[in-house]
Amino acid sequence: MDSFDLVITNGICVTAGDIAPYDIAIKDEKIVLLAPSGSLADANATRIIDAERGYVTPGGVDCHVHLQEPAMFGKGTSSDTYETGTRSAIAGGCTTIVGFAPQQKTEPSLLAALAATHLRARGNSYCDYGLHLLVGNPSPQALSELAALRDTEGVTSLKIYMTYAALQLRDDQILSVLLAARGHRILTMIHAENGDVLTWLTSQLEAASLFAPKYHATSRPPILEAEATNRAIALSSLIANTPILLVHVSDPGATLRIRAAQTAGQPIFAETCPQYLFLTRDDMDGPGFEGAKCVCSPPPRDKESQEAIWTGLRNGTFTILSSDHCPFDYDDGESGKKTCITEDFPVGRFKEIPNGIPGIETRLPMVFSSSSEGRLSLTKFVEVTSTNPAKLYGLYPKKGSLIAGVSDADVVIWYPEGKDRKGLDMTITNGMLHHATDYTPFEGRKVGNWPRWTVLRGRVVWDRDGGGVVGEKGYGEFVKRGITSYMLEFS
Amino acid sequence: MDSFDLVITNGICVTAGDIAPYDIAIKDEKIVLLAPSGSLADANATRIIDAERGYVTPGGVDCHVHLQEPAMFGKGTSSDTYETGTRSAIAGGCTTIVGFAPQQKTEPSLLAALAATHLRARGNSYCDYGLHLLVGNPSPQALSELAALRDTEGVTSLKIYMTYAALQLRDDQILSVLLAARGHRILTMIHAENGDVLTWLTSQLEAASLFAPKYHATSRPPILEAEATNRAIALSSLIANTPILLVHVSDPGATLRIRAAQTAGQPIFAETCPQYLFLTRDDMDGPGFEGAKCVCSPPPRDKESQEAIWTGLRNGTFTILSSDHCPFDYDDGESGKKTCITEDFPVGRFKEIPNGIPGIETRLPMVFSSSSEGRLSLTKFVEVTSTNPAKLYGLYPKKGSLIAGVSDADVVIWYPEGKDRKGLDMTITNGMLHHATDYTPFEGRKVGNWPRWTVLRGRVVWDRDGGGVVGEKGYGEFVKRGITSYMLEFS
Amino acid sequence: MDSFDLVITNGICVTAGDIAPYDIAIKDEKIVLLAPSGSLADANATRIIDAERGYVTPGGVDCHVHLQEPAMFGKGTSSDTYETGTRSAIAGGCTTIVGFAPQQKTEPSLLAALAATHLRARGNSYCDYGLHLLVGNPSPQALSELAALRDTEGVTSLKIYMTYAALQLRDDQILSVLLAARGHRILTMIHAENGDVLTWLTSQLEAASLFAPKYHATSRPPILEAEATNRAIALSSLIANTPILLVHVSDPGATLRIRAAQTAGQPIFAETCPQYLFLTRDDMDGPGFEGAKCVCSPPPRDKESQEAIWTGLRNGTFTILSSDHCPFDYDDGESGKKTCITEDFPVGRFKEIPNGIPGIETRLPMVFSSSSEGRLSLTKFVEVTSTNPAKLYGLYPKKGSLIAGVSDADVVIWYPEGKDRKGLDMTITNGMLHHATDYTPFEGRKVGNWPRWTVLRGRVVWDRDGGGVVGEKGYGEFVKRGITSYMLEFS
Amino acid sequence: MDSFDLVITNGICVTAGDIAPYDIAIKDEKIVLLAPSGSLADANATRIIDAERGYVTPGGVDCHVHLQEPAMFGKGTSSDTYETGTRSAIAGGCTTIVGFAPQQKTEPSLLAALAATHLRARGNSYCDYGLHLLVGNPSPQALSELAALRDTEGVTSLKIYMTYAALQLRDDQILSVLLAARGHRILTMIHAENGDVLTWLTSQLEAASLFAPKYHATSRPPILEAEATNRAIALSSLIANTPILLVHVSDPGATLRIRAAQTAGQPIFAETCPQYLFLTRDDMDGPGFEGAKCVCSPPPRDKESQEAIWTGLRNGTFTILSSDHCPFDYDDGESGKKTCITEDFPVGRFKEIPNGIPGIETRLPMVFSSSSEGRLSLTKFVEVTSTNPAKLYGLYPKKGSLIAGVSDADVVIWYPEGKDRKGLDMTITNGMLHHATDYTPFEGRKVGNWPRWTVLRGRVVWDRDGGGVVGEKGYGEFVKRGITSYMLEFS
Numbered sequence A, B, C, D: 001m002d003s004f005d006l007v008i009t010n011g012i013c014v015t016a017g018d019i020a021p022y023d024i025a026i027k028d029e030k031i032v033l034l035a036p037s038g039s040l041a042d043a044n045a046t047r048i049i050d051a052e053r054g055y056v057t058p059g060g061v062d063c064h065v066h067l068q069e070p071a072m073f074g075k076g077t078s079s080d081t082y083e084t085g086t087r088s089a090i091a092g093g094c095t096t097i098v099g100f101a102p103q104q105k106t107e108p109s110l111l112a113a114l115a116a117t118h119l120r121a122r123g124n125s126y127c128d129y130g131l132h133l134l135v136g137n138p139s140p141q142a143l144s145e146l147a148a149l150r151d152t153e154g155v156t157s158l159k160i161y162m163t164y165a166a167l168q169l170r171d172d173q174i175l176s177v178l179l180a181a182r183g184h185r186i187l188t189m190i191h192a193e194n195g196d197v198l199t200w201l202t203s204q205l206e207a208a209s210l211f212a213p214k215y216h217a218t219s220r221p222p223i224l225e226a227e228a229t230n231r232a233i234a235l236s237s238l239i240a241n242t243p244i245l246l247v248h249v250s251d252p253g254a255t256l257r258i259r260a261a262q263t264a265g266q267p268i269f270a271e272t273c274p275q276y277l278f279l280t281r282d283d284m285d286g287p288g289f290e291g292a293k294c295v296c297s298p299p300p301r302d303k304e305s306q307e308a309i310w311t312g313l314r315n316g317t318f319t320i321l322s323s324d325h326c327p328f329d330y331d332d333g334e335s336g337k338k339t340c341i342t343e344d345f346p347v348g349r350f351k352e353i354p355n356g357i358p359g360i361e362t363r364l365p366m367v368f369s370s371s372s373e374g375r376l377s378l379t380k381f382v383e384v385t386s387t388n389p390a391k392l393y394g395l396y397p398k399k400g401s402l403i404a405g406v407s408d409a410d411v412v413i414w415y416p417e418g419k420d421r422k423g424l425d426m427t428i429t430n431g432m433l434h435h436a437t438d439y440t441p442f443e444g445r446k447v448g449n450w451p452r453w454t455v456l457r458g459r460v461v462w463d464r465d466g467g468g469v470v471g472e473k474g475y476g477e478f479v480k481r482g483i484t485s486y487m488l489e490f491s
Ligand SMILES: [Zn+2]
Pocket: A191, A247, A248, A297
């Protein structure tokens, strides 16, 4: 038998399709052998990890991550860099992210925006990464660059916004983007909230002197998301049913609209995030300014909505589950949540709270733990947090699976049941996390498991009981992506 | 490296989750190694099959097969025995079937019914097989036997009928079955057509002297299936949402009702069959008595319905795709379709046409071929014809997957593209099939591929270019089944 | 100007279409003149009633009234006769009822059943009345009598049951009834609850020793009504969309199903009753056996369902609002609610509580009062309690409207706002009612108005402040009915 | 008995609620007596009209009429003035219209816009008329004038647009309008088509050199109407469910969305027009430029959509049926349809075809005729063309009904069945119409009846067999309107 770089023996391996015990051999950054459980325990390998019957999953793929983006919506500045954000990722079992290369409204070129982002990311990442183009200006020039983006740059997805003054596209602009994207089989992600409506509602609230963080939710009622979602689906249908992805869906009404489109056979994909599974709008109603810690868009909804989102995750309405990691320090009046606290607004002003929360490290542990509570099967967990994102964004089968000779050796090994797990059932505290942000919205939540080891291209980069982050900045590589596997079916 | 019994090299392997090139090594009836494509080309193995870049899929699992059942609905007798039916199965790439052990209305015991069926199957099967209990009489005794069925006999599913005088259960009886089934986490399959209504409609048609085969469809309009489906779902909801499977769904209205239940999070599963994807009611309107060749229940619908069934297959409404192989000879006045031709009814009498069509051998080739037409992805093909049936009926991961050290070495190897495939694109003729039935309803249909080799537990049992059926009667084993993987999520 | 028998001046007249002040002149039992408000104040008339700006509405038409029917479901006996029931009707503003002529399962003839009911009603009624045939046995003879029923007897509607052992028809029998009814444009009323299911649920509850009145609701969950409603609509669609009326709808799920059919253009009509607007299942959970006072079928549902029924009334889903007056004494161990109290069942046994409640007198005041709370417009009130029942059951325009020269002079005059109304806002007590039943389920409810005068064919039969019931037994006449106005649109 | 100005005897009177024979007496512009049929045949009256058993209906109320509006969308100019348009109205049985007072985008005041329109209408009208404000600029000043509009000017409705560059309001502006309107219980009419999308689609079509009239339909696909309708309903829900009216609904998808809102109890009203009942998009595909005759917005749809609109009319989804009379000459290169024919565009350019068709005169005859084909009951006909518009726009009960002492004596008398009706079944030709437009899109259509006499406030203004238009310009009065009757229920 050959010699291997790494063997994982005695694990219960879970993929999107299967769950069963088998051993995994790794060589030259790739998975090279899947063999009966225990059969590789004595293999000729540089390193052998005994999973002790713990679960082994493909490395997490998180395709909705904001890092070091220039401030586009106000005064807030990302509290994480590519370095700190990806460090946090691997500590949470995530081996690949896709971040955003934001094109400003005043910038005609997408390629230029991409180049600028590369400068920030290159050499700084602990995990592998790809990039989406965030289109602020769908100029003819920009749209003419899609071929180059795809063929040369390995960028095969765009994100557009139906809200935020700095980014909001009108419906005709969206159609132009969809038409161009379809021509190159590029996937368009849509942030669906009706910007005109929320601006108006915000004015009304401010006119009534309602400024506290909790009014963020009031200014963005569910119907505003459902409406925009319906509109986005209509626009897709006008471009010969070109595939779109509705990002960070939070509202049951939007979910039902998406489901109806899927029922009719339209290629409508949807993403949800941990904040819609674990937070509610009550979390924005803390004492003083505390609620700002949970201010993100769309806002967390009510308890009943949470249940509907779980149901949608189980029945396949949601294709992927991402973090939408978009971090700002809380206790920072220069560039964090508290920038909106001024003399005139001593407890802040919801409309100027930087929108977004950190979550790249907690995503996998929190959702994995839900599987033991029967909320989600383990295969579904892998499907929505790793395999489907990889397929949807053209990273598959390199990422998101455990295929001999094909997949990168990106693996998470979880603690076995009954193992003394260093404090598991553990409680999340910000102190244990590896981002650079000064809080987590999930402070105090219990989780039932945590990645014990994270392996990226055959190398152990996270060893919870043996040094924590043991990977290095710069080991993470930029990954050129192909077109979405799903796109193939509809074009 | 170990020595192997069989190595399949150079194939493109497809499972429910993945599609990628890798090699498979087999030993002692099991898959024991998955390795990089080509890496086992020179392995130490008794036999090495070069797939020549053809697709390699898990052996087909067909969980809706009627063989050698005693006549319960009229004069027709199954034209296939366990021997001929399973011979046909392996020639079509199907390595496991689940047949029915029918309990007559006059028979109080399920165990007795099972024993009787074992006598017919044992030693006669070319492929592995399990058995469902077909419950004609949900007597207290019968329901008290469920524990033994599951724990001792490896039978974990029941089928019940909402139609057919000999088998129709009333809603209160169905509730009793569901309650008992839930207690033992046994899955209940439901044939959902409103029997009272179709009996009435049949009387009306006969009163109007309408006897031709095509009136079979008239007597069973779509609404009658949609109604019964709605009722079955309501009954399930009354038993704490106990999981049920709606078998052989043909109607878009029924499909939408199932989809609505799934959207709401209810554990409603559904099956469809090739006849609802490839036949229409026009096929029952042939010259003379020809239409009888396509008489099955529910009847094939119209073109638009076909499209809706395809859509339901793609979007996940249908969990499985089975053959509902239920064969009767056509040209046989004693026990086949023509038993209903008498002096009084020279062109037959639709209500006495034995209901059912053969299809065990054509199922996989016909649906596989649709994948190249873009109707179904290959992973979806494997999912609905192999993996999901295995999971749903407690055969997984022994069956339905390709897991090293775990899965039985049941594999189908398809012809590569461009290969001289002995007449492929081939045309189906009954002469090339291996059942004992004198016709196929798919006569003359083109398919684009066919299993080149079928491997059952490591042994080549079908070698299309090297002898055809090379397996042996009796090699197929009875498989005790566990409880459905899906059931675990809902109980 | 002519002389009149009666003039009503100074009223605000409300019909299904209009609301405006005008005077009404009556002669020879008919309305003969509508004239500007006050213009007939000095007319030459035997009697002039000054409505003092109170509302004037057409006499109520209550087409769902059970009186003096033979016991078919158990030991209970109607506590009202035609005499006492119709006395109660006029005191509540109801001038026309349609009762039931029940055909027993053992009785082959509908005409015989009708004749038997005539014997009970004739000469005993205070208000006008028609009769529906309640079909217990849809024998060929029975169905052959429909032409005679319609053409000779003036009976143009049937009621059938999907529950109750004594009456439950199977789906094939229902189809036979619908087919025959369609042939004669007779309207079929359907009591839609799944009898097999509720029988089974009742057994389960009894097996668990749950006998209290409140379990009546448990034994008849909403889904059982929704299911049967769906089935009834399917059956109608099979008979070329023959019109049906779903009686006493209580469940939002059933309501939505009906609404969907109406949206699609099917001729599905629906009725609801005050018990589904004013009672909830909590009312069946009183101390001891008290809950039995509200036991009727379907049972009252929860608060949210009530709101959905109000919404359905407002948006037109419900065509009519009837009382389903079906009275049994409460404190009566021989023939009332307490017949089910025995030594073995000291607090009763829900399955043997006679099903039904009294409500013929309270229907109009309670619903009229809701109009001042903004729950229902006054025109809608008249539409669903008088005009639509008259149209639906072939009584229009003789009944249900205020048309000069055409309509019978059946009128209700309500107290004006601000009038000292003898205790209004009054509280309902059984003592003030005129039925022979020993309780009302609405005891203690407030109403905001009550009929001040009731006029039947020109004669004051109820004068609340001048003698109460001033009409006479036997003044009420049997009314032969024509076919439903609505039927004309669909046939 | 008094003396009367006019008596109509021997008619079959139809209102929204009733249909029955009775006589009508008129004095001082009002209906003063409704009496048994024939009883007024010898009354003391200036004139007695024998309806000869013909139907008698309230005068038509058409609340969507464009006359003499300044060109806001392009070069087209209204081919009808208030004089010619209202002349056409009475010849078609319409006694009241509501036109539009258009506020330009550059005009801050609504009152000024109203004053300008009054100048055009005053003294020129053959029928009574009211005015809606068409809001092009919802400035603070404009919205502050709503109280004066309602209380002083008798204007209680607004129309706003989601399309047309000159008029399109953004969603935030719409919210401002709805909020202000709600405060004054003013009804907002919404033209719901997505302007951004249609502009984009138009560009695409032009880029492909597709200019013919039929591409007007292509540029405004149904989804664009359904989307905007969904959005408008969402906006209403955000303003506490303030009532809105969706005008000129043409698409089944939009209809279903409206229906869903009504099912949920939201106060969403809808209008459709004859063009969606009688034309299809094929009518825009005539030879040469002929199709331009049917170019209006939204465009007529397909045959199946027509059926859905009829169904919606029958089941109450549509509250009113208006003409949307918006006439342009066809054969006129200066200001008519042909303005878009230039050297560069010899067969025209669809995007510059003036949008709109004439139909004020044909509305009632065409729809009335449909009642005899069983498409619509006569009461429904009156309801949607006269009574409901009057109620919805605050004209009731002065208009839209036949109430003694209350309603204006506005009456249409139709030809009796069997009467020699001067060419009836007649064929519509433009020559027989009384507008000033050079064509009718309904040329050659058959109708089964036509108004024989039209009576406006007691005066015969149209006598088909006795002089045709016998009313006079200027007899028509401006009618101040109250708030909608329906609004009362929701505020
Ligand atoms: Zn976003």
